[in-house]
Amino acid sequence: MKKPPRSLRQIIRDTLWRRAGFARDEQGATAVEFALLGLPFFALIAAILETAMVFFASQVLDSAVQDSSRLVRTGQTQIEEYTPEMYKEAVCSRLFGLFDCTQLKLRVTELVNFTTAEITEEIFDPDTGEWIIEEDFDQGVGSSIILIEAYYKWPTFIDFMGIDFSDSPDGTRLLAAVQVFRNEPFS
DSSP: OOOOOOOHHHHHHHHHHHHHHHHOOOHHHHHHHHHHHHHHHHHHHHHHHHHHEEEEEHHHHHHHHHHHHHHTTTHHHHTOOOOOOHHHHHHTTTTTTTTOOGGGGGEEEESSSGGGGOOOOOOOOTTOBOOOOOOOEOOTTOOOOOEEEEEEEOOOOEEEEEEEOSSSSSSEEEEEEEEEOOSSSSO
C-alpha cells in the first residue's frame, strides 16, 4: 500500500525537526572539538620541544667550552703543543655527539686586559647565513688573559604559523659560548 503524498507543510515541519535534532545531537562533538583544538595543541607541544632542545644544546655547548678552557688555563695546551684542530677535538669530545663538529667555530685569543674583551659581532652574513668569523687559536702564556668563543648553528625544525626559532636566513639558530679568564702562572 502506498503512502499518501505529504503536504508542503509536513515536508517543512519534518525538515525543521530533523535539523533541530541534528543541532542537539552530541555524538560527534569530541571529534569536532579535537579537530578544532588538535592543531594548536600539537603546535604548542612542538614549540615547547624545540625550545627545550635549543636550551639543552646551548647548555651542552657552554659546558663543553667551560670544561675545555681548563686545558688552556692550566697550560696543558701549551705543554702538549695543541693545534687548533686538537683543541677543537677537545671541545667536541665534550659535546656528547649532539653537534656536527665540522660546523663548530672556535676563537681563542689573548687579550691585553679584561677591559679590552670584545665578543665578535659579525659571526655570519645576515643575508646569506654563511660564516664570516675567522677561527683563531692564540692560547697565550702563563698569566695571559684569554677569550674563548665558540659558535654553532643549531638546526631548527619548527616553522609553522609564525612559530620560528631560527635567527639566520638558513633556518638555524646561533648558539654561542664564551669564557674569559686569566691563565695560571705556569710558565
